[in-house]
Each structure stands twice: as structure tokens, then as C-alpha cells.
Amino acid sequence: MTPTSTLYADAPSTHVFFSPARIWAIATNTLLDLVRQKVFYFLLIFALLSIGTSPFMSDFSFQDQFQVLKDVSLGAMSIFTWLMSVLATAMLLPKDIEDRTLYTILAKPVPRFEYLLGKWLGIILLLFVSLVLMSVIFSITLYCRQEYALADTMRYYANAPADLRQAQLKSITDATFTMSLIPGILIIFVTGSIFSSLTLLISTFASSMIFTIMVSVACTFIGYLQGIARDVWLNAATTGALTRSFLALVALAFPDLQLFNLVDDIVAGNSISFILFAKTAALGGLYTCIYLLAAYFIFAAKEL
Amino acid sequence: MAITDSTSHPDDLLLETAPLVRRRWFRLTVVFAFLLVTGAIRLPIELELNKEHRAAFFHGANLNLGLRERIGQMSFLAALSGFRSVIADALFIRAHVDWTHTQWGNMLFLYNNVTALQPRNIMFWDTAAWQMAYNASAYYLNDPHEPRMALRLKRQHEYFLIGADILKRGIQNNPDHFKLYESLGMVYRDKLFDHYNASLVFSKAAQFPDSPTYEVRFAAYELSHSPGHEREAYDELVRLYKMGQKEWLPTLLQRIDDLQVQLNIPAAQRINIPENQLPPHH
Numbered sequence: 001m002t003p004t005s006t007l008y009a010d011a012p013s014t015h016v017f018f019s020p021a022r023i024w025a026i027a028t029n030t031l032l033d034l035v036r037q038k039v040f041y042f043l044l045i046f047a048l049l050s051i052g053t054s055p056f057m058s059d060f061s062f063q064d065q066f067q068v069l070k071d072v073s074l075g076a077m078s079i080f081t082w083l084m085s086v087l088a089t090a091m092l093l094p095k096d097i098e099d100r101t102l103y104t105i106l107a108k109p110v111p112r113f114e115y116l117l118g119k120w121l122g123i124i125l126l127l128f129v130s131l132v133l134m135s136v137i138f139s140i141t142l143y144c145r146q147e148y149a150l151a152d153t154m155r156y157y158a159n160a161p162a163d164l165r166q167a168q169l170k171s172i173t174d175a176t177f178t179m180s181l182i183p184g185i186l187i188i189f190v191t192g193s194i195f196s197s198l199t200l201l202i203s204t205f206a207s208s209m210i211f212t213i214m215v216s217v218a219c220t221f222i223g224y225l226q227g228i229a230r231d232v233w234l235n236a237a238t239t240g241a242l243t244r245s246f247l248a249l250v251a252l253a254f255p256d257l258q259l260f261n262l263v264d265d266i267v268a269g270n271s272i273s274f275i276l277f278a279k280t281a282a283l284g285g286l287y288t289c290i291y292l293l294a295a296y297f298i299f300a301a302k303e304l
Numbered sequence: 305m306a307i308t309d310s311t312s313h314p315d316d317l318l319l320e321t322a323p324l325v326r327r328r329w330f331r332l333t334v335v336f337a338f339l340l341v342t343g344a345i346r347l348p349i350e351l352e353l354n355k356e357h358r359a360a361f362f363h364g365a366n367l368n369l370g371l372r373e374r375i376g377q378m379s380f381l382a383a384l385s386g387f388r389s390v391i392a393d394a395l396f397i398r399a400h401v402d403w404t405h406t407q408w409g410n411m412l413f414l415y416n417n418v419t420a421l422q423p424r425n426i427m428f429w430d431t432a433a434w435q436m437a438y439n440a441s442a443y444y445l446n447d448p449h450e451p452r453m454a455l456r457l458k459r460q461h462e463y464f465l466i467g468a469d470i471l472k473r474g475i476q477n478n479p480d481h482f483k484l485y486e487s488l489g490m491v492y493r494d495k496l497f498d499h500y501n502a503s504l505v506f507s508k509a510a511q512f513p514d515s516p517t518y519e520v521r522f523a524a525y526e527l528s529h530s531p532g533h534e535r536e537a538y539d540e541l542v543r544l545y546k547m548g549q550k551e552w553l554p555t556l557l558q559r560i561d562d563l564q565v566q567l568n569i570p571a572a573q574r575i576n577i578p579e580n581q582l583p584p585h586h
Binding site: 074164227234249261262267270276280287293 | 327328331332334335336338339340342343344346347349350351353354356357360361362363364365381384385386387388389390392393396397400422424425426427431481516517518553
């Protein structure tokens with residue numbers, strides 16, 4: 001025993017194995033770092049997409065306009081969330097290694113899983129804040145358009161029978177805000193968390209950021225086709241053994257992202273029950289946990 | 305941290321890093337095995353959830369090779385990747401542009417793709433049918449390039465049927481909403497003059513709890529124009545009349561008045577409709 005260790009042998013140990021405060025500190029710092037990189041500038045493009053569609057659609061009926069607005073806005077939300085989750089996560093570890101921040105943090109009594117969890121949580125916070133801001137811009141645009149359409153319809157149907165006028169007004173309100181939009185946006189968030197955990201897993205063994213991004217994008221496309229591979233694997237009796245083995249690997253190793261592709265149908269007017277939404281979100285949580293566990297397993301033994 | 309001496313022999317370096325590489329590959333293999341095992345565990349969950357999604361009308365788009373050829377590879381890839389609605393909108397807007405150039409064939413082609421991408425979007429079916437049954441048909445009736453009236457009428461009728469067919473396919477994909485039944489009823493009523501079928505689909509529309517109250521009246525009006533169903537229609541119109549003054553609309557009163565004469569209803573059983581409540585042209 002060295003003299004130093006003898007000196008501190010009786011000192012009470014204040015270090016805890018798992019500290020939410022440490023994870024939160026890493027998460028907020030990750031978020032701050034991303035904010036400093038001006039990632040929120042994309043909101044300007046989003047606002048432009050939401051509001052800027054108006055002049056092109058003056059020839060369309062109100063219902064058509066609302067439909068396109070919702071499709072474009074929710075589509076943009078999906079694209080931005082996907083891009084942010086993949087790109088921001090892909091640069092986490094390489095940037096920390098390059099800046100030497102990783103060594104500074106891990107030299108302190110911070111377990112690797114806390115570091116990884118904190119970093120991932122930072123991305124999740126970023127996705128959450130971004131989606132809230134995009135939802136606010138989208139809601140304001142939709143509300144303004146709805147009010148204009150209602151006023152115009154009231155004027156046009158002023159002398160029509162009451163039930164016909166009510167039906168027209170209802171057709172406008174039905175085409176704008178529906179309760180299903182909320183689970184639709186939440187599912188985008190759940191999908192973002194899957195993408196970020198998957199990208200984190202890839203980045204733990206990747207040799208470069210480009211590799212992480214490329215593999216993550218490829219995994220995304222495979223994930224959207226996983227359902228087809230699974231159906232062929234399970235149902236096509238005529239397929240050869242080799243093909244079936246390959247399809248089984250795809251079906252088992254990749255997430256079924258089509259299950260989270262609900263926005264297209266929600267925008268089209270489909271309503272989603274709470275149970276179905278909860279089950280889908282729970283599956284998303286399961287995917288996230290699996291990828292985070294796998295990421296930790298590799299990162300725990302990574303030579304830094 | 306792996307620290308290597310710069311003066312060491314390259315073979316020594318290989319010997320040093322070999323266990324690291326082996327350990328890395330071992331870890332990756334374990335992770336892949338872990339993913340496969342968890343994949344097997346989640347497989348029944350995915351299958352069950354997929355079944356529930358389909359029962360709730362999700363993922364109903366028919367993304368087949370035919371569609372891939374029609375919309376192009378990139379659009380098809382985007383549609384597969386969760387951007388079906390955006391691609392459908394782009395094609396819908398393109399169809400709108402084609403409308404301004406009266407390119408009805410192109411429009412039909414685009415609308416077929418739009419509805420294949422977003423079969424649960426009622427507005428797309430409705431707009432496609434309206435363009436074909438109302439606008440394209442009117443164009444071909446007045447086609448300046450076709451001097452023969454018989455051919456112009458034939459083409460006009462073909463577009464009525466195309467519109468009706470789009471609506472029928474729309475109803476197959478959206479059997480849980482009144483709107484397409486209503487639109488089909490209007491095509492039967494205003495274009496094909498098939499009053500009995502119009503009455504049937506208006507009745508279907510009226511069965512939905514969120515349908516407008518006029519669907520019941522529309523069904524009764526159309527039944528009153530269907531040969532052989534006059535008595536049935538009269539009973540229905542009288543039932544509506546007895547529901548109160550909010551149903552005493554000019555067309556309803558007119559149809560009751562006409563049917564009372566047509567069916568020779570005895571004077572004592574007739575509903576006495578004041579002349580001033582009937583439409584002006586009566």
C-alpha cells in the first residue's frame with residue numbers, strides 16, 4: 001500500500017456507482033454543445049416550408065391546402081428528426097475523442113455507461129426541443145389557415161341551410177386539427193430515439209464519422225424493408241435455404257421501422273387508438289434499450 | 305490506453321495489437337448474436353403489432369413493382385422510407401398543373417398513383433373522381449377536335465364511369481367514412497341518372513354517425529325518382545316530414561306533393577302543403 005492510499009484509507013467514499021445527476025450534467029452539456037453549433041437554424045427552413053406553401057396552393061380547396069400543409073410539415077418533421085438523430089449522434093464520440101473531452105470525463109470517476117447514457121440523453125433532449133418548436137410553428141400556421149378558411153366559408157354559405165353550412169364548417173375543422181396528430185408527432189420522436197441509439201451503437205465500433213453515417217443510413221433503409229424480408233422469410237415456402245437464412249438475419253437483426261411509419265396514415269385521416277399507440281411506443285422503447293445495451297457492451301471494452 | 309514504443313519492431317506492434325483486434329471482433333460477434341436473440345424475442349411482438357396496425361387500416365398502401373415503375377426509383381424509395389404522403393402530395397400538385405393544361409389522361413395516371421400511395425386519404429379519391437366525372441366528362445362533351453356528337457357523348461359517359469369507379473375503389477379502401485358514399489351518390493344522381501343506386505349509397509352514407517343530416521333526405525329524394533319505389537319513397541318522405549319543421553325543406557315538400565298525386569293518395573290521408581311553402585317553380 002502506498003502512503004497516499006494509507007492517508008485516504010479511512011475517508012468515506014462519496015462516489016456512487018450510478019448517478020442521475022452526472023448523467024444529466026453530461027446530457028445538458030451535450031445539448032448546449034449542439035446548440036452552440038447552431039443546429040436550430042433548421043427551424044427557419046421548417047417555418048419557410050410550413051408558411052411558404054401558401055402562395056402555391058391558392059388554387060386548391062381548403063381541404064387540399066390543409067392536407068398538403070400537414071403532409072409537408074409532418075414530413076419535414078420526420079426528415080429533420082431523422083437527420084438530427086443520425087448526424088448529431090454520429091459526431092458525438094469522434095468529436096469528444098478529437099477534443100480530448102472524452103479522456104477528461106472518463107479520467108474522472110464517471111462510469112462509461114453513464115457517459116454513453118448522458119450523451120444519448122443529450123441527443124434526445126435536442127430531438128425533444130426541436131420537435132416541440134416545430135410543432136408550435138406548425139400549429140400556429142395551421143390555426144391561422146383554419147381561421148381564414150372558416151371565415152371565408154361562413155361568408156360563402158351565409159344564406160345556405162344551417163345543416164349544409166355546419167357540414168361545410170365541420171369539414172374544415174375535421175381537416176385541420178385532429179387528436180391523432182399528437183400521437184403522430186410523438187411517434188416521430190420515438191423513431192428519432194431509435195435512430196439515435198442505433199447510430200450510437202454503430203459509432204462505438206466505427207472507425208470514422210462518415211462510416212457511422214453511411215451505415216446508419218443503410219440500416220434505416222433496411223429497417224423500412226425489414227417487414228418485407230420477414231414476411232418472405234416466414235411465408236414464402238419456395239424460397240431457397242440460403243435466401244431464407246439471409247432474410248432471417250435481416251428480420252432478426254434490424255428493427256421494423258414500418259411499424260413506426262404511422263404519420264402517413266394519420267395525416268390521411270386515420271385515427272390511432274391509445275392502446276395501439278402505447279404498444280408501438282413501447283416497442284420503440286424496447287428497440288432503444290436493446291441498441292443502448294449493445295452500444296455499452298462494445299464501448300465498455302473500447303480501447304481509447 | 306494503448307501506448308506503443310516508437311522504437312519497437314513492427315512485428316512487436318502486431319503482437320501487441322492482435323489481442324485487441326481479436327477482442328474487438330469477439331465483442332462485435334457477441335453483439336450480433338445478442339441482436340439476433342433479441343430479434344427472435346421481439347419477432348412475435350412485431351408480427352402481432354403489424355396485424356393490429358393493419359386491422360386499424362394502417363400500412364394499406366400497395367407499394368408494388370408496378371407503382372415503382374410509374375413513380376420512379378427515388379420516389380418509390382422515399383415512399384418506402386416513410387414519406388409516402390409527401391410523394392403523394394407532389395404527384396397531386398403535378399396532376400393539378402396538368403388540369404390547367406387539360407391533360408386528362410396524365411391526370412388519371414397521376415391520380416391512380418396518388419391513391420395507390422395514400423389509399424386512406426379520402427380527399428385524393430374524391431378529387432380524382434370529381435376531376436374525371438365532372439371536369440374531364442364536360443371537356444369531352446365539348447371536345448373541339450371531335451365533330452361527331454355520338455362519340456363525344458360516348459367519351460363523356462366513359463369519364464362518368466371512370467369517376468364512379470374511382471369512388472368505388474375509394475370506398476373499398478375507406479369503408480368507414482361517409483364522404484365517398486356521398487360523392488358516389490352524386491355521380492349516380494347528377495351524371496348517370498341512376499336514381500335507385502344513388503338512393504342506396506346516400507342511405508349508406510346516412511348510416512354513419514358523423515354524416516350530415518341531409519344524407520337521409522337525399523336518399524329519400526332519389527328513391528322518389530326510382531320507378532317502382534314510389535310508395536316506399538313516399539313513406540320515407542312522410543316520416544321525415546313528421547320529424548318537424550326543420551325537415552320541411554322546399555324539395556321535400558315538393559316531392560311529397562308530387563308523389564301524393566302520382567300515387568293517388570286519398571285526400572283524407574294527404575299532407576296538406578301550403579302553396580307558399582313549395583319551391584317557386586312548382
